Amino acid sequence: MGTQKPYHHGDLRQQLLLAGEQALLDMPIDDVSLREIARRAGVSHAAPKHHFASMADLLGEIAARGFQKFVDALESAAENSQSQTAEDRLFAMGRAYLRFADDNSAVYGLMFGQVVKMSMTPALTKSSYEAWTQLENAVAQVTGALRAPIAATHVWSSVHGLSMLKSARRLPPHVSLHAVEEENLRMMIAGLKEA
Amino acid sequence: MGTQKPYHHGDLRQQLLLAGEQALLDMPIDDVSLREIARRAGVSHAAPKHHFASMADLLGEIAARGFQKFVDALESAAENSQSQTAEDRLFAMGRAYLRFADDNSAVYGLMFGQVVKMSMTPALTKSSYEAWTQLENAVAQVTGALRAPIAATHVWSSVHGLSMLKSARRLPPHVSLHAVEEENLRMMIAGLKEA
DNA sequence: CTTTTTATATTTACACTGTAAAGATACGAG
DNA sequence: CTCGTATCTTTACAGTGTAAATATAAAAAG
Numbered sequence: 072m073g074t075q076k077p078y079h080h081g082d083l084r085q086q087l088l089l090a091g092e093q094a095l096l097d098m099p100i101d102d103v104s105l106r107e108i109a110r111r112a113g114v115s116h117a118a119p120k121h122h123f124a125s126m127a128d129l130l131g132e133i134a135a136r137g138f139q140k141f142v143d144a145l146e147s148a149a150e151n152s153q154s155q156t157a158e159d160r161l162f163a164m165g166r167a168y169l170r171f172a173d174d175n176s177a178v179y180g181l182m183f184g185q186v187v188k189m190s191m192t193p194a195l196t197k198s199s200y201e202a203w204t205q206l207e208n209a210v211a212q213v214t215g216a217l218r219a220p221i222a223a224t225h226v227w228s229s230v231h232g233l234s235m236l237k238s239a240r241r242l243p244p245h246v247s248l249h250a251v252e253e254e255n256l257r258m259m260i261a262g263l264k265e266a
Numbered sequence: 267m268g269t270q271k272p273y274h275h276g277d278l279r280q281q282l283l284l285a286g287e288q289a290l291l292d293m294p295i296d297d298v299s300l301r302e303i304a305r306r307a308g309v310s311h312a313a314p315k316h317h318f319a320s321m322a323d324l325l326g327e328i329a330a331r332g333f334q335k336f337v338d339a340l341e342s343a344a345e346n347s348q349s350q351t352a353e354d355r356l357f358a359m360g361r362a363y364l365r366f367a368d369d370n371s372a373v374y375g376l377m378f379g380q381v382v383k384m385s386m387t388p389a390l391t392k393s394s395y396e397a398w399t400q401l402e403n404a405v406a407q408v409t410g411a412l413r414a415p416i417a418a419t420h421v422w423s424s425v426h427g428l429s430m431l432k433s434a435r436r437l438p439p440h441v442s443l444h445a446v447e448e449e450n451l452r453m454m455i456a457g458l459k460e461a
Numbered sequence: 462c463t464t465t466t467t468a469t470a471t472t473t474a475c476a477c478t479g480t481a482a483a484g485a486t487a488c489g490a491g
Numbered sequence: 492c493t494c495g496t497a498t499c500t501t502t503a504c505a506g507t508g509t510a511a512a513t514a515t516a517a518a519a520a521g
Contacts, residue, residue: 075370082330083469100380104506104507104508105506105507105508105509106506106507114470115470115471115472116471116507116508117470117471117472117509117510118469118470118471120470120509120510121468121469121470122469125508125509126508126509147436149466152474162495169351180380183431183434183436184434185295185375185433185434188435189434189435189436199436200438203438218443220438220440221441221445221446221449221450222443222451222453224428224431224437224446224450225449225450225453225454225474227427227431228423228424228425228427228428228450229420229423229424229428229454230423231427231430231431232422232423232425232427232428232430233419233422233423233427235378235426235427235430236419236422236423236426238377238380238383239378239380239384240383241378241384241394242419243395243398243415243438246414246416246419250416251357251419252417252418253418254419255419255420255423257460258417258420258426258457258458258460259420259457260342260457261376261453261456261457261460262453262455262456262457262458262459262460263453265452265453265456265457280462280500299477299478300479300480301477301478301479304505309499309500310500310501311478311479311497311500311501312480312481312482312496312499312500312501313500315481315499316497316498316499317498320479320480321479321480323479358503365488374482
């Protein structure tokens with residue numbers, strides 16, 4: 072029973088995920104409904120029921136895939152980082168983080184928002200845990216393993232907070248967005264290195 | 267035209283704001299609808315139209331009031347702070363911030379979320395600007411006025427990020443929530459004091 | 462190859478939602 | 492007292508997510 076073979080449509084499950092991701096990219100988030108996603112996949116509005124128990128379930132799966140791309144983006148940023156110091160690798164990851172949040176703001180909102188509950192999507196729990204582990208390892212190179220869990224929380228809070236304030240347009244107009252990113256990452260890492 | 271006198275109901279506008287705030291306190295946010303708020307105020311579902319152009323408008327007003335309470339909470343926390351040092355006052359404000367976000371998570375979500383657009387609610391722009399000014403002043407006592415705008419962004423990002431990760435339950439299970447708050451604030455302030 | 466079973470998709474239905482327009486109501490001004 | 496107008500209710504409409512009944516096509520069994 073393992074392989075999910077297409078019956079009528081041709082792997083509708085995958086198509087729905089793709090259609091949902093696309094919709095989140097190119098229309099206002101309030102317009103992204105289950106029916107709209109079904110429409111984009113070319114099926115009736117009730118078809119998704121056979122692949123996803125609810126809309127939150129579908130969005131949870133999209134969020135989980137988001138975390139996977141997220142981990143990949145940060146990993147390749149760390150690898151491509153020219154410098155060898157742990158601080159600089161962390162800095163590069165921070166920039167990649169902010170960039171990911173910008174380029175995928177709707178999915179990012181799902182990954183960290185309230186509509187998708189952590190409990191109801193096992194895939195989300197798993198992939199977000201992988202993201203966390205990745206960050207904690209990178210932080211451990213700077214702070215040591217002992218302080219890594221708490222320090223990683225500080226890193227995540229800081230970068231996540233900036234992403235959210237930016238995307239919600241809650242930053243005051245008199246701060247330069249680009250300068251803020253660089254300086255924020257700098258202060259965040261400086262705070263890490265304190266005893 | 268100034269004073270909004272009650273005609274039939276008795277200052278329904280105020281009642282709707284209160285009912286909305288109460289609903290956001292004691293039911294899941296998905297269940298808080300315009301009709302539910304009207305129900306709680308004891309009026310028909312179309313009555314709010316005469317006081318608020320749309321649901322987002324009503325929520326925007328609630329968010330603006332949230333910012334006012336928010337400013338009050340931080341101010342009184344700074345005043346009641348035993349210590350005289352600027353760092354400690356900022357620390358106290360940070361704790362008050364986290365507490366406010368905990369105790370008013372739904373309203374806090376409106377204040378910083380996507381459903382209420384900054385542009386469509388002038389009261390929100392004003393009250394959030396006041397909050398920003400308050401923070402920037404407190405930060406200036408630590409960093410000096412020159413670096414205050416950027417430094418304040420770092421403070422806000424860090425504390426906001428932690429609030430969001432907490433309320434969305436995105437922190438990994440192996441970190442103690444209470445320890446994280448204290449340590450995060452500590453690292454955040456340490457990062458501030460770097461050149 | 463035919464029949465049966467099962468997974469998939471559609472249709473229909475229900476209880477909601479936010480918003481808009483038309484009708485009733487009661488207050489304030491003249 | 493009358494009139495106008497702001498307020499509230501009723502009704503209506505286009506959406507939504509979800510559930511159940513129905514149709515269809517593929518796979519499995521004979």
